Amino acid sequence: MADPTQLSLAEASRAIANGELSPVALTEAYLARIAALDGELHSYVLVLTDQALAAARAAEAELKSGRSRGALHGIPIGLKDIYKTKGIRSTAGSRVYETHVPSEDAETWVRLRNAGAILLGKQETHEFAIGGPDFTLPFPPARNPWNTAHYPAGSSSGSAAAVGAHLCAAAMGSDTGGSIRGPAAYCGLAGLKPTYGRVSRRGVFPLSYSLDHCGPLTRTVEDCALMMQALAGHDPLDPASADVPVPDYAKALTPRLDGVRVGVVRHFHEKDAVAGFGRESTPTATYVETFDAACRTLEGLGARLVDLQLSPLIDYADTTRVIMIAEAYALHEKDYRERPQLFGRHMFARIGLGAFLSAADYVEAVRQRRELCAEFAKACAGVDVMVSANATGPAPRIDTLGTYSTFERASYTAPWNVTGSPALSVQIGFENGLPLAFQIVGKPFDEAGVLRTGYAYEQAAGFYRQRPPIAAPLPGR
Amino acid sequence: MADPISDEHWAFLLERAGLDPSKAPERFAELREGYRLLERLQKSVRRPRDRAAEPAHIFVHPKG
Numbered sequence: 001m002a003d004p005t006q007l008s009l010a011e012a013s014r015a016i017a018n019g020e021l022s023p024v025a026l027t028e029a030y031l032a033r034i035a036a037l038d039g040e041l042h043s044y045v046l047v048l049t050d051q052a053l054a055a056a057r058a059a060e061a062e063l064k065s066g067r068s069r070g071a072l073h074g075i076p077i078g079l080k081d082i083y084k085t086k087g088i089r090s091t092a093g094s095r096v097y098e099t100h101v102p103s104e105d106a107e108t109w110v111r112l113r114n115a116g117a118i119l120l121g122k123q124e125t126h127e128f129a130i131g132g133p134d135f136t137l138p139f140p141p142a143r144n145p146w147n148t149a150h151y152p153a154g155s156s157s158g159s160a161a162a163v164g165a166h167l168c169a170a171a172m173g174s175d176t177g178g179s180i181r182g183p184a185a186y187c188g189l190a191g192l193k194p195t196y197g198r199v200s201r202r203g204v205f206p207l208s209y210s211l212d213h214c215g216p217l218t219r220t221v222e223d224c225a226l227m228m229q230a231l232a233g234h235d236p237l238d239p240a241s242a243d244v245p246v247p248d249y250a251k252a253l254t255p256r257l258d259g260v261r262v263g264v265v266r267h268f269h270e271k272d273a274v275a276g277f278g279r280e281s282t283p284t285a286t287y288v289e290t291f292d293a294a295c296r297t298l299e300g301l302g303a304r305l306v307d308l309q310l311s312p313l314i315d316y317a318d319t320t321r322v323i324m325i326a327e328a329y330a331l332h333e334k335d336y337r338e339r340p341q342l343f344g345r346h347m348f349a350r351i352g353l354g355a356f357l358s359a360a361d362y363v364e365a366v367r368q369r370r371e372l373c374a375e376f377a378k379a380c381a382g383v384d385v386m387v388s389a390n391a392t393g394p395a396p397r398i399d400t401l402g403t404y405s406t407f408e409r410a411s412y413t414a415p416w417n418v419t420g421s422p423a424l425s426v427q428i429g430f431e432n433g434l435p436l437a438f439q440i441v442g443k444p445f446d447e448a449g450v451l452r453t454g455y456a457y458e459q460a461a462g463f464y465r466q467r468p469p470i471a472a473p474l475p476g477r
Numbered sequence: 478m479a480d481p482i483s484d485e486h487w488a489f490l491l492e493r494a495g496l497d498p499s500k501a502p503e504r505f506a507e508l509r510e511g512y513r514l515l516e517r518l519q520k521s522v523r524r525p526r527d528r529a530a531e532p533a534h535i536f537v538h539p540k541g
Contacts, residue, residue, distance in 0.1 A: 210534060318521035325518075340501040348501070352508040353515055355494040365522040366532035373533060404511050407518075 003473035005029045009169040009223035013071045016063065023063070023074025026169075027056035027118055029477070030076045034120065034167050036474055040148055042140040043162035045081050046089055047121040052076065055118045062116075071226040071250075073116030078171040080159045081122040081139075082129055082205040083109055092205040093125040093132070093139060093155075095342045096335055106203030107235050108172060108214050115230035120168050124158025129174055129207040130328065131347025132157065133398055141398065145187055146434050146468040150395040153182035156217060160187040163217050166471040170218045170227050176207045177320050178413025180215050181439060184425035186395035188435030188463070190224045190454065191217045193413075195445045196420030197242030199228075200235035208327040209240075211320060211417045220464050221426065221454040225249035228447060244445045252448035253455040258302030260453065263383035264295055268313040269392050273410035276314030281410035283392030290429040290436050291389060294457065298387070301456050308379050308386060316372055316415035321407055322357065322365035323418075329354020349403045369418050376419045385453050386441040388412060390425050394434035412439070422447045426454045427463045435463070481513040 004012060004026045015021035031049055038044050059074040084090045084102040091097045105113075113119070124142040126132030132154045133141035142157040144150040145164035152161045156173025160183030163171050173180040175193040184191025192215045199214045206212055216227035229250065234243040269291070273281040299305055310316075328351045335342065336352060380386070389412045402408075416423035422442040429436045440457075442450040458464050482490075487509055491498055498505035 314521060318518050322518050322522050337495050337497070340496070340504055343501075343504065345504060345507060348504045349507045349511050352504075353511055355496060356490055356512065356515055357519070361519050361522065363532055364524075364526075366534055367526055367530050368522045368524070370531060370533035403507060404514060407511075407514050 003029060003477040005033055005166045006473060008220050009075055009218060010071070010220065010226060012075060012169060013226065016074045017068065023056040023059040023118065024053065026074065027052050027076050027120070030120055030168055033474060037165060037470060038167060041143050041145065041161050041165055041167070041470070043123055043142045043158040043165065043167055044078070044121045045091065045124050045139045045158065048088065048119055052118050052120050059116055059118060069114070069116035070230070072112065072230055074118065075116065075169050076118045076120045077112065078120050078123045078159055078162050078168040079109060080125045080156050080171065080173050082125050082174060083172060084203040084205070085109060085119070085122065088122065090122065091139070093127040093137065094344070094347070095138060098138060104203055107200035107238065108204070108231055111230050117230070123162055123171060126155030126157060127344045127347040128205060128328070128332070129155040129176060129179055130350055131344045133401060134344040134346045137344045143398065144395050144434070145470050146395070149397055150434065151186065151398040151401060153186040153391070153395065155179040156183045159217050160184060160189060160191070163187070163189055163219060164468060164471065166467070170216055170223055173215060173217045174204060175213045175215060175417065176211045176324055177417055178411060180217060181390060181413045181423060181425035184217055185390040185437035186435065188427045188468070189217050189219060189425070190221045190458070191215070191425045192224050192228065192447065192450070193416065193423045194228065194232065194447055195422045197240050198244070198422070198445060198447065199231045200238045200241055202235055202238040206331060208324040210327065211324055213417070221424070221451055221458050222250070222253060224424070225253060225451045225455070228451070232447070242445070247448045249448055249451055252452045254452055255456055255459055256302050257298060257453060257456045260303045260385065261383040262298055262303045262305050262453070263308035263379065263386040264305055265308050265310060265386055265388040267309060268412055269389035272313035273392065276312055277408065277410045283389065284431060286431040287392045287436055291438055294428040294438055294461070295387065297457060297460055298453070301460055306383060308383070310379055311372060311375060313410055313412070313415070315368065316418050317411045319365050319368045319372060319418050320411070320414035322361060323369065325351060325354040326357050326362040326365070346403050350406065373419050376421070380443050385449050388415070388439050388441060390437040390439050394431040394436065416441055420444065422450045424450045424454045426458055428461065429463060481516070482509065
């Protein structure tokens with residue numbers, strides 16, 4: 001078979017199931033790409049060559065004996081380095097945990113491994129999923145696979161860069177204010193933040209207990225559905241986990257959206273961004289046109305569009321920020337007092353602000369959160385899914401991001417952390433050779449509806465077929 | 478840009494929080510620059526509300 005890393009996860013899965021592709025060959029091909037290309041991308045902080053090959057051989061033997069674990073059997077993936085891996089260094093991107101070797105696995109990794117996935121390595125993350133891109137840390141920031149001078153977004157930066165450059169078939173990210181969907185947007189991927197409670201957070205370094213979500217980054221929406229099938233489900237040892245039935249996500253994927261009611265939240269990017277955050281948050285003209293074109297594509301697939309009005313974007317974004325800073329500071333307070341010099345500059349500055357928030361500030365933010373959740377639930381009642389902007393322009397250069405830019409500019413992803421809603425980033429076009437994206441947002445636990453909408457759009461629009469030049473086969477393959 | 482906070486107030490805030498800026502002077506200098514953002518964030522979430530307006534993290538008991 002020609003270079004198997006050109007196959008999507010779903011395609012590779014079918015080829016393995018049919019006996020046309022060996023998990024060992026697939027793993028070797030990904031490891032060869034990592035060796036050849038990751039010096040430029042910095043997407044991995046640890047490559048597990050021997051372990052991955054051993055797992056691939058075991059997967060192959062199991063398949064040959066007639067036992068299949070399902071769609072992920074023999075599929076090589078990566079984990080953001082905030083996922084704990086037993087006996088394998090897990091740094092959270094920080095000097096604080098630079099040599100930390102956990103004695104437990106993240107529940108999500110256990111589920112993926114039980115489903116047959118093969119771990120290629122641990123992937124670069126912003127420090128504690130908030131402090132990046134930081135050139136003062138021991139791990140260089142990952143680069144955008146479409147243009148390595150540009151930012152892949154964060155904090156799941158290594159995971160997104162690796163998936164985009166075909167250095168793994170899929171990866172796990174985490175999302176507290178947009179850290180799956182932002183990298184998915186800038187790297188041209190599908191990235192799903194599931195409903196709060198749908199996917200276990202146990203064994204993942206927390207940033208903010210009430211806003212953290214774990215989810216997959218993949219090349220296509222179909223791949224995302226296959227990952228979710230292994231990930232979703234109740235974990236009695238995660239106090240936020242919900243005991244809600246898990247549907248068959250792949251079966252929910254259909255090419256048409258006849259009768260689907262789609263609420264369009266336009267005012268976030270058309271009005272609120274500049275009104276709340278100033279001119280620097282102005283969407284590009286290309287983005288506005290591209291968003292509208294994507295909505296027309298949904299209409300062409302049979303969806304019925306209706307404009308929705310919510311509270312201004314800044315209300316959602318600032319609620320997220322106050323809650324996140326307060327919860328994260330409480331988590332790291334001891335280290336801020338005793339060994340602050342170990343933190344990178346972005347992590348220290350962003351979360352350190354939590355030292356000056358009062359208990360009343362936090363409670364007011366949580367009261368505001370309830371109000372926003374209530375208005376969102378009401379708005380949801382008349383539609384099946386919603387769409388809203390993601391980053392409203394292409395990825396900036398990686399050397400142009402200030403310490404506080406993440407708090408000063410509009411965040412289109414934060415609202416769905418506040419509401420805990422499932423939200424999927426899907427690519428909708430390009431600007432200056434870099435990807436653009438929007439979000440498809442659903443009702444609680446309706447990941448199936450979100451994936452269905454994303455799949456139909458993706459198949460009709462076809463942007464997922466365009467891959468960055470760095471994703472091309474290696475010479476001789 | 479005007480300094481949003483006096484030296485005395487900054488020293489008071491650090492002491493109240495139990496933080497020692499001498500352990501990482503550059504880090505604390507950058508943190509001080511960010512203090513200006515807090516006022517907006519605090520104002521954004523502190524609004525007139527009915528006393529009965531509950532926060533989002535109260536118990537939600539399972540059905541059944």
